Structure formats: C-alpha cells, structure tokens
Amino acid sequence: MYDLNNDIPLADFAIIGGSGTLSSNFPFNFEGTDIKILKKDIFFNTPYGISPKFIYFTVNNKSVLTCKMHGWRSGVSRADASRQIFWVFRQAKVKRILSESGVGSINYLLDPRDLIIPDDYIDLSVRKDVMLDGRYLLVMREALCPELRNYLLSSSKKYFNGRIFDRGICAVTDGRHFESPAEIAMLKGHADIVSQSLVPEVYLAREIGACYANLSFVVNYGEGIKNSWSHDTMKDIFYDDAKLITDILLDTVRNISINVKKCNCTSLRKETLLKDVYNEVSDKG
Numbered sequence: 001m002y003d004l005n006n007d008i009p010l011a012d013f014a015i016i017g018g019s020g021t022l023s024s025n026f027p028f029n030f031e032g033t034d035i036k037i038l039k040k041d042i043f044f045n046t047p048y049g050i051s052p053k054f055i056y057f058t059v060n061n062k063s064v065l066t067c068k069m070h071g072w073r074s075g076v077s078r079a080d081a082s083r084q085i086f087w088v089f090r091q092a093k094v095k096r097i098l099s100e101s102g103v104g105s106i107n108y109l110l111d112p113r114d115l116i117i118p119d120d121y122i123d124l125s126v127r128k129d130v131m132l133d134g135r136y137l138l139v140m141r142e143a144l145c146p147e148l149r150n151y152l153l154s155s156s157k158k159y160f161n162g163r164i165f166d167r168g169i170c171a172v173t174d175g176r177h178f179e180s181p182a183e184i185a186m187l188k189g190h191a192d193i194v195s196q197s198l199v200p201e202v203y204l205a206r207e208i209g210a211c212y213a214n215l216s217f218v219v220n221y222g223e224g225i226k227n228s229w230s231h232d233t234m235k236d237i238f239y240d241d242a243k244l245i246t247d248i249l250l251d252t253v254r255n256i257s258i259n260v261k262k263c264n265c266t267s268l269r270k271e272t273l274l275k276d277v278y279n280e281v282s283d284k285g
C-alpha cells in the first residue's frame with residue numbers, strides 16, 4: 001500500500017498544508033521557472049507509525065517538504081499525525097516551518113476572507129503525548145517566529161488587497177466539531193480567531209529547534225458572533241482562495257534568507273533539568 005522510503009531528504013523549509021491549499025494540488029499547479037518537484041508521494045516509517053504523504057520540491061533553489069491537511073487522516077490520532085510529520089522534519093533538518101489554516105472568527109470586527117498572521121495562542125485542546133522525546137524545556141515566548149511572520153506579512157501584502165492583520169491570538173480547540181455559541185462567547189476578549197491546528201505544531205516546532213509561523217484566513221463567523229455562517233461561503237473560500245494562499249506561502253519561502261536568522265527561536269529551547277529524574281525513573285522501570 002505504501003512505497004516506504006526512509007531515505008529522508010534534507011530540507012531547509014517545510015510547509016504544512018491546511019484547508020487553504022487542499023483544493024490546489026499544492027504545489028503541482030504552480031510549477032514555474034523556480035519551482036521543481038523532486039519527489040512526490042513519499043511516505044516514511046516513523047516511530048509513531050507511517051507518515052502521511054509528502055512532496056519534496058524546490059522553490060528558488062530552496063528545498064521544501066510539504067504534506068496536506070496537517071497530516072490528518074482517518075485511523076490516526078491528530079497527536080500521532082503531528083508527531084509523524086515533525087519527526088520527519090527533524091530528520092530532514094528543517095529549520096523553518098510555515099502552515100496555513102482556515103479559521104473561525106471570535107473578534108467581532110473580523111469577516112470571512114480576512115487574513116491573520118497570529119502572534120500568540122491559547123491551547124484549549126486536550127491532546128496528550130504531543131512531544132517527540134521530552135529532552136527539552138520549551139519556552140513558549142514568541143512561539144510564532146517574529147521573523148517568519150514578517151516575511152509572511154510582506155508576501156501577503158504583495159498578493160492580497162483585502163484586510164491583513166499582522167497579529168492576533170488564536171484559540172485552539174480539539175475539534176473536529178466547531179464551537180458552541182457559549183464557547184465562542186467565553187473566548188471573546190481572550191482570542192481573535194479559533195482553529196484546530198496551531199497546536200501541537202507550535203510545540204513540536206520548538207522541540208526540533210525550528211521557527212514556525214502560520215497564515216490564518218477567516219472562513220466563518222464563530223457561532224453567535226454575527227450572522228449564521230454559510231457552508232457555501234466556506235466552500236467558495238477554500239476553492240477560490242487556494243491560489244492566493246499558495247502564492248503567499250511560496251513567495252515567503254522565495255524571499256527568506258536561508259543562512260541569516262534574526263529571531264530568538266532556537267534560544268528558547270533549553271535542555272531540560274528533569275532529564276536525570278526521567279532517566280532514573282526509567283532505569284528503575
């Protein structure tokens with residue numbers, strides 16, 4: 001069923017596709033002068049099960065690994081799906097990771113099709129086991145890399161004439177269901193948007209020492225915020241805006257300098273002081 005390939009290629013970047021690129025067959029329809037597909041439909045054996053399908057390509061000579069819909073698929077827990085893809089990213093020595101997500105609005109001022117580049121999050125998921133090996137203490141200050149966010153902002157301005165917000169707090173729920181009106185009302189004043197995917201990606205990126213940023217686009221009003229949302233509008237956004245989201249992500253990678261990092265992300269991962277405690281416990285079985 002799987003053509004397993006554990007020869008994991010080195011990649012400078014990773015792009016975790018979400019609902020914004022799902023309909024675009026990313027990045028195949030965007031092969032241009034500087035986009036080359038190197039390997040397609042590759043699966044890897046990981047300690048957490050067989051990975052989702054990856055594509056390996058270059059844009060402007062920068063190597064990128066990408067997978068669809070955060071690696072989610074039936075029969076695999078979302079925690080395991082995330083660990084599979086980040087284990088692969090660690091083996092590939094990925095240093096910068098971009099993701100994209102369709103999100104619901106909580107902030108009363110937001111409308112469908114607004115773009116937000118979140119700068120913080122609130123984790124309301126109940127997912128467990130979202131680490132790879134627990135070797136590090138993860139400081140979640142500036143969890144969304146300020147430098148990557150700036151690159152995303154510049155590329156968003158180049159391609160999008162609508163409203164772009166360079167900050168916002170993303171509440172992350174467990175899904176797959178959406179939130180109730182009472183839950184959205186509780187979140188008002190605490191978060192601007194609600195998503196199901198920023199966590200645990202943000203923790204795992206820090207654990208592997210990579211920068212992480214996310215491009216969120218509003219696809220529906222949170223329940224009780226304004227009008228009842230329309231499933232047709234959501235579907236239209238997924239299909240109509242796939243090219244826009246793809247253009248922004250590829251342009252962001254195109255413009256980033258590989259070797260110069262101006263952020264503090266790697267210094268926010270510390271060797272855990274509890275390592276000896278864990279070792280002692282596991283030695284004693």
Ligand SMILES: [Zn+2]
Nearest residue numbers: 145211263265
């Ligand atoms: Zn960074």
